[in-house]
Amino acid sequence: MMPLLETHKLNKHFGGLHVTGNVDFALNPGEMHCLIGPNGAGKSTFFKLILGEHLPDSGDILYDGHDITRAKPFERIRKGISVKFQVPGIFKELSVRQNLTIALQYHVDPELLAEEIDQLLEFLKLADDQKQLAGNLSHGQKQWLEIGMAIALKPKLLLLDEPTAGMTPDETFATGEMLQELNREGMTLLAVEHDMAFVRQIAHQVTVLHFGKIFAQGTIDEIVANEDVAAIYLGEVDA
Amino acid sequence: MSRASRFTSFLKLVEGPQTLGNGPKFWSGFAVVLLAACSYPAFADSYDVGNNVYFFNWLFMALGLSLIWGYGGSLSFGQTAFFGIAGYSYGVLTINLGDAYGLTLFSLVMAVAISALFAAVLGYFLFFGRINGVFLGIVSLSVTLVLERFMAQTAGPEWVIGKARLNGFNGMGAMPSLTIPWPGGNIVLYPDITLYYLTLALLVIVYLGLRMLVNSRFGNVLVAIRENPLRAEMLGYDVRKYQLGAFVIGSALAGLSGVLYTSWGNYITPASMGMTAASLPIVWVAVGGRSDLTTTLVGTFLVLIVFQSLTIHGSQYALVAMGLLLVITVLIAPKGIVTALVEFVSKMSDRRKSKAEEVR
Numbered sequence: 180m181m182p183l184l185e186t187h188k189l190n191k192h193f194g195g196l197h198v199t200g201n202v203d204f205a206l207n208p209g210e211m212h213c214l215i216g217p218n219g220a221g222k223s224t225f226f227k228l229i230l231g232e233h234l235p236d237s238g239d240i241l242y243d244g245h246d247i248t249r250a251k252p253f254e255r256i257r258k259g260i261s262v263k264f265q266v267p268g269i270f271k272e273l274s275v276r277q278n279l280t281i282a283l284q285y286h287v288d289p290e291l292l293a294e295e296i297d298q299l300l301e302f303l304k305l306a307d308d309q310k311q312l313a314g315n316l317s318h319g320q321k322q323w324l325e326i327g328m329a330i331a332l333k334p335k336l337l338l339l340d341e342p343t344a345g346m347t348p349d350e351t352f353a354t355g356e357m358l359q360e361l362n363r364e365g366m367t368l369l370a371v372e373h374d375m376a377f378v379r380q381i382a383h384q385v386t387v388l389h390f391g392k393i394f395a396q397g398t399i400d401e402i403v404a405n406e407d408v409a410a411i412y413l414g415e416v417d418a
Numbered sequence: 419m420s421r422a423s424r425f426t427s428f429l430k431l432v433e434g435p436q437t438l439g440n441g442p443k444f445w446s447g448f449a450v451v452l453l454a455a456c457s458y459p460a461f462a463d464s465y466d467v468g469n470n471v472y473f474f475n476w477l478f479m480a481l482g483l484s485l486i487w488g489y490g491g492s493l494s495f496g497q498t499a500f501f502g503i504a505g506y507s508y509g510v511l512t513i514n515l516g517d518a519y520g521l522t523l524f525s526l527v528m529a530v531a532i533s534a535l536f537a538a539v540l541g542y543f544l545f546f547g548r549i550n551g552v553f554l555g556i557v558s559l560s561v562t563l564v565l566e567r568f569m570a571q572t573a574g575p576e577w578v579i580g581k582a583r584l585n586g587f588n589g590m591g592a593m594p595s596l597t598i599p600w601p602g603g604n605i606v607l608y609p610d611i612t613l614y615y616l617t618l619a620l621l622v623i624v625y626l627g628l629r630m631l632v633n634s635r636f637g638n639v640l641v642a643i644r645e646n647p648l649r650a651e652m653l654g655y656d657v658r659k660y661q662l663g664a665f666v667i668g669s670a671l672a673g674l675s676g677v678l679y680t681s682w683g684n685y686i687t688p689a690s691m692g693m694t695a696a697s698l699p700i701v702w703v704a705v706g707g708r709s710d711l712t713t714t715l716v717g718t719f720l721v722l723i724v725f726q727s728l729t730i731h732g733s734q735y736a737l738v739a740m741g742l743l744l745v746i747t748v749l750i751a752p753k754g755i756v757t758a759l760v761e762f763v764s765k766m767s768d769r770r771k772s773k774a775e776e777v778r
């Protein structure tokens with residue numbers, strides 16, 4: 180099977196800091212994959228490289244068979260990648276409904292737009308808050324809203340950077356179920372996540388990033404059983 | 419969708435999330451104001467009416483800046499560059515072409531097109547070069563100041579285009595007024611009642627057209643870029659194209675102001691692109707409430723009238739007053755004074771409503 184996303188020897192420095200080190204990564208279509216690692220491991224930076232917010236110093240990124248290493252961010256989005264940022268990137272001074280309108284407006288027929296937005300609001304449990312300014316939502320609701328905007332694009336590949344941060348355990352579980360539903364419909368997912376219960380709920384495969392390098396890869400049970408991985412979380416191993 | 423229903427849904431864009439003032443209450447108010455504006459010439463001296471067209475002339479530039487800055491989030495400090503380019507273009511064209519056969523109207527269109535083209539070229543380098551924020555302000559201000567300097571040194575007789583002397587800092591004059599060809603005698607739009615009605619009609623058309631634009635999908639993306647350009651790009655929008663689009667439209671409106679002003683007074687000077695002239699539109703739009711077309715329009719109109727009445731006592735005082743007004747706005751009502759008043763009134767009426775419900 181041809182991977183949906185591949186990186187070859189991807190490198191990125193910030194000044195003297197080697198944030199992404201020779202990362203070879205592959206993600207198969209239909210996979211739900213979690214990226215874990217201590218704070219500062221370079222997880223968000225890896226996402227930004229995939230999205231084109233940063234350009235790599237060396238290495239290649241292939242998506243759906245195309246080299247997108249130097250493509251503009253919006254071009255990558257139009258090819259079917261979508262993202263929820265770590266810090267919610269919503270339009271704070273616009274209403275919740277406006278936020279979703281802006282995400283959806285070119286993906287559905289104008290006549291069906293209102294109806295689709297209503298459905299999405301229902302799905303995100305934000306129907307009662309649709310007239311609120313997005314900036315006034317609770318942190319958890321902001322996360323939901325941005326996830327909603329990301330899936331509104333009907334992407335093939337969805338990147339989620341800490342999607343459940345600020346959510347209650349119930350909300351986290353519900354988010355997991357929602358993502359599984361999207362995955363069943365064919366969406367490939369890559370999520371950065373700290374909540375191990377959530378990782379166990381959704382991930383087929385787990386990659387551990389440490390000091391910008393791939394430290395370990397496997398199923399959640401293999402990762403949990405890996406003593407080196409446990410150690411880096413306690414800060415005992417220097418890569 | 420049928421063609422008719424597509425047309426009605428297009429017209430419906432005149433109301434929407436990006437414009438304050440929707441619903442029957444607003445439109446009744448709009449009708450009253452329009453009626454008052456239409457009946458004003460009946461109660462005033464036609465000389466005053468013609469003079470007061472002056473206030474309308476600037477409103478197009480203000481609306482354009484509201485689009486670029488208030489809606490799109492790009493602060494252009496150099497809208498007067500497009501005002502001047504169009505004003506001078508109108509002068510050069512009409513002095514050479516004359517005022518027969520509707521050639522002044524052709525010149526108007528050409529002059530606006532020239533300023534739009536200039537905006538497209540400048541905007542391309544700015545936005546596709548990712549020059550944003552304060553740098554955009556600095557570059558656009560520099561452009562207008564360079565144009566002012568350039569035009570100021572064109573006093574010599576060698577600075578002539580066809581029959582048109584540029585005339586340096588003294589300014590260019592004697593271009594014909596806009597003239598409408600008419601069977602049985604051309605209608606020359608001197609500053610009087612006909613020009614008043616035509617400018618008013620143009621203003622209403624531009625205002626309603628811009629309302630439709632900002633409530634369209636284009637307008638949605640524009641405010642998204644203002645709020646969070648990265649998120650907008652990560653929804654698949656080529657942010658640069660939208661910024662450029664808004665810049666060209668807004669600058670063409672500054673050009674329209676320039677032509678109307680030049681034709682109205684048969685005069686344009688380099689000072690219209692200078693530092694003072696460049697900063698005034700920022701004051702008008704910021705004081706009124708830049709992120710809405712209606713507050714921009716009302717605010718600009720009021721500030722212009724106050725400024726004009728202060729100028730009678732000395733233009734230096736008037737400028738200081740404008741500076742103070744801007745500072746006060748930024749400190750007390752950063753979204754604009756008209757916007758703050760609108761929000762205050764709607765909050766009060768909400769409170770009264772909820773009190774009335776409590777009593778029940």
Ligand SMILES: Nc1ncnc2c1ncn2[C@@H]1O[C@H](COP(=O)(O)OP(=O)(O)O)[C@@H](O)[C@H]1O
Pocket residue numbers: 193196198216217218219220221222223224225
């Ligand atoms: N734009 C940047 N400039 C300089 N350093 C950065 C930048 N972005 C991230 N870093 C640094 O790179 C490292 C990895 O950051 P990040 O990718 O955000 O980690 P993670 O998401 O795994 O917590 C951190 O040390 C961070 O301080």
Ligand SMILES: [Mg+2]
Pocket residue numbers: 222223224265340
């Ligand atoms: Mg991170």
